Structures are given as structure tokens and as C-alpha cells.
Amino acid sequence: MTMGVSTPPTFDDRFENLLISPDRVLAMLGKRRAGQISFEQSEQGDARRTLLHVEKVAIENKRLQQKSEASYLETVNHQLHEILMGELVEHLGDTPEIFSDVLNLNENIGTLLDALSVKACSVSKLEPIVASLPWLYDELIAIVNSPAFRRKDSRGRIIVVETLRTALSFLGVENMRMLIPSIIVKRSIPQVTDPYPLIKQKLLPYSTGVAVTAKHLATLNGLNKNEAFTLALLSNLGRCVVTRLYFKLFDKIQLHLLKECQKDGEQKRHEALLKITPSANHLIALQQEFADSITADLFEHMQLKRLRIALSMRTCADKIPAKIGTLCKLLHQARTYTQVRMLHQQKLVEIIDVKPILAEQKYPTGALERLKTIDIFNLPLVKNDAER
Numbered sequence: 225m226t227m228g229v230s231t232p233p234t235f236d237d238r239f240e241n242l243l244i245s246p247d248r249v250l251a252m253l254g255k256r257r258a259g260q261i262s263f264e265q266s267e268q269g270d271a272r273r274t275l276l277h278v279e280k281v282a283i284e285n286k287r288l289q290q291k292s293e294a295s296y297l298e299t300v301n302h303q304l305h306e307i308l309m310g311e312l313v314e315h316l317g318d319t320p321e322i323f324s325d326v327l328n329l330n331e332n333i334g335t336l337l338d339a340l341s342v343k344a345c346s347v348s349k350l351e352p353i354v355a356s357l358p359w360l361y362d363e364l365i366a367i368v369n370s371p372a373f374r375r376k377d378s379r380g381r382i383i384v385v386e387t388l389r390t391a392l393s394f395l396g397v398e399n400m401r402m403l404i405p406s407i408i409v410k411r412s413i414p415q416v417t418d419p420y421p422l423i424k425q426k427l428l429p430y431s432t433g434v435a436v437t438a439k440h441l442a443t444l445n446g447l448n449k450n451e452a453f454t455l456a457l458l459s460n461l462g463r464c465v466v467t468r469l470y471f472k473l474f475d476k477i478q479l480h481l482l483k484e485c486q487k488d489g490e491q492k493r494h495e496a497l498l499k500i501t502p503s504a505n506h507l508i509a510l511q512q513e514f515a516d517s518i519t520a521d522l523f524e525h526m527q528l529k530r531l532r533i534a535l536s537m538r539t540c541a542d543k544i545p546a547k548i549g550t551l552c553k554l555l556h557q558a559r560t561y562t563q564v565r566m567l568h569q570q571k572l573v574e575i576i577d578v579k580p581i582l583a584e585q586k587y588p589t590g591a592l593e594r595l596k597t598i599d600i601f602n603l604p605l606v607k608n609d610a611e612r
Contacts, residue, residue: 235581238572239563240508243426248504249572300496304481305506308473315469316514319521326468327412327461327522330357334526340401341450341531347392350400355388363407364391373607401450402603405457406432412464417471419501426566427467429601431460433562434555436600441554444588448532455533455551456558459540462518466511474502516541548586557585561595 233241233252241248315322323329336353339345354360367373368391375383375394385391395403409431417423435457442452478497485494520541523534536551546553560581567573582592 235563235567235573235578238567240512241504242567242570242572243423243430244420244504244507245422246570246572249567249570253572296492297496297499300493301500301503304474304477304497304500305503307477307481308470308506309510311473311477312466312469312510315473316465316518319525322465322518323522323525326465329408329411332356333408334528336404337454337526338528338530340397340404341454345397345401347389347397350392350397351389354392354404359411360404360407361388363410364388364395364403367391367403368394372605396606399605402435402453402605405435405454406603409457409460409464412461412468414464414468414471417467417502420504423467427460427464430562430566431457432603433565433600434459434558436598436602436604437561437595438554438558440595440598441557441588441591442551444591444594445549445554447549447551447554451531451533452551452554452558454531455536456555458523458533459516459519459537459555459559461522462515462520463511465518465522466515467507470507470510471502557587560585561587561592562600565600 233249237252238249241252315326324331332353336350336357339349339353354364365385365388368385373394374385377383385394392400406428410428413424413427415424435453438456439449439453441447442449478500482494482497485491485497516537520534520538523537526534528534533551536555539546539550539552540555544552546556564573564575564578564582567578568575
């Protein structure tokens, strides 16, 4: 009889922790370095349970009198996160604020995405919309002048692109259909996530992987490949919102509580607050609870008229069983496949263990074999002749 063998972490737990830090997954698998706590000792499960009751729990909830420093720290940490969750839920009720102030996106993003979605899309139709977004203009100029896209004249001299119209023409509409949603996600990704700096490095490859996978699956399912790509890529906007708000509110609330302690002379609590750092487990719990719903809210806020992705995102957010051959089901399939690829790259999962998970998604015949040959983590951009 084997003694002391704990239950292996679930596939979902492995992936959610991978997006924060691969070291966390290693710890979950019992491969932790000296000084790291095990997953069984983490508060992730408790964080999820707390989340379900956060709106019912008053901020002035009773302070448990604990003898040990560890339990006292846990109490102070719990109190801080109660306040944080309450404020976060309040922020999530204001979608326009989330769109403009949290993600720093402009109100005409929906118009731009609609323009990209139609077959008759052209450089002349895109130019005035893109021109109203200075940050997008800067990104596109940088891309068109990069080694991958730069052009040379008849004498072999590099052509430096300086105007938006030339940039759009050199890049081409088909590339723009992939580049612009990707730039939107890139702009939305939080940049300050200490003590977990890898978050910003993982979100864009994950979003890209889901989008490229969805585009290929759409072709096999007879669905609109551009709708599938854009839905999949932008489906992580809610994840970006939760992450941005979590770290922003953590710093704000911790500073406020520290000032209160100084004012009231609570030295012990002040010292405890200084030791508390952002919790990956609380962040994961918040993402699992709110991310897809926020994305659906953002899609509806954009008032998309031609890009038909809002209803599919809402179906996914409401956890309504997705039917085979729908964009919602395709998003589930693309997410699962990308998660498997990312975990397998880091040697954090064995293919034999995820075969049942892949089988459950019911991919089209031949889809998995085809996807194996594709680099899903880079946009399939191509050089093209200038468009007018």
C-alpha cells in the first residue's frame, strides 16, 4: 500500500497556475524547491469559497484571535481580500469605466472591429478609424518597419514607412484582421503584476494560441474563420481586467490599511500588512468567477453590428452547454487544445493524461493531427502586395 500520495492537481489548476508562474505548477506536482509551500497548503480552495460569499460578508467581520503569527497573518490577509473583493465587484458593475479607464480602450474599437469583419473592408475604410487611435497608429508603424515586413526600393535601400495609409497598404487587410485584435489584447495586458512578473509574458501567447487554433477549427467546421479568430483572441479581455484590477486594488487597499494602523497605533497589524503580498490563489479564483462574464459585457458594450461574436461569448460566460458546430463550442475546443500545448511545452503534463480531456471536446476528424503541424503561438502573417 502506497502511503503519503496526494491527489494530483487537476488540468485546470495546472494551467491557471502556469499563467502565473510555472514554479507554482512544479510545486503542485511535488517538484518544489526548498522553501516553497506545497499546493495542498495553499489557500486557493479557500479563496474560491470566500469569493462565493464575499458580498454577504461585512468588512467589519469578527477578528479571530489567533496565537501564532502565521494564523494572524492569515486573518489580516483574509480581511484585506474581503475589502478587495467587495471593491472589485463594485468596479465590475461599471462596464464603460472598465473599457476606457481599466483597459484604456477607445469607444470606436467596436466600429473598427466591425469594419474589419466585412468582405468589402479596404485600406480607405480603415484609415480614418485607425487614425483616431494614436497608440494603434504607433504599433502599426513599428510593425511595418520591422525586419519581417520592411521593403526595399530598386536600389536595395530600406523603405522607411512614415504614413498610416502606406503602412496599411503594405500590411494588407488580411493581416490587419489578425494584427488589430492582437494589438488590442497587447494593450490590455497588465504590465505591473509583481510578485508574478511572468503573467504579462504568458497572456499574449495564450490568447494568440487560442485564436490561431480557433481559426483553423473554424475552417474544418464551416464557420467564419475571422469571427472565430477575433472571438478567441479577445476572449481574454476579461482576464486582463481582473488581473489589472486585482493588483491595482491590492496596492491601494494595503496602503490605506497601513495608514490606518499608523494612525491608530496598531503596530502588530501594521507589521503583518507589510508581510502580505498579492495572492495568486485569490487572483485565480477571481478570474474563474468573473473573466468570461466581463468579456461578454465588454463585447456588448462595443455594440458590434457586423462582427457576430457577442452572443457566443455570453453563452460561454453563462456556462450554457455549447453545441457542436457553434462558435462557443469552438472556443472551448481552442482553449483546451492551447492549454494542453502550453502545459506540454513546459513538461507539466503527459499527453496520455490529457487524451480524455481532448476526447471530451469532440474535435473534427483529423483536426488534432493538423494542429500538431501548426505554430499556433505566432500570428500567420504574410507579406503581400500593397493594396489601394
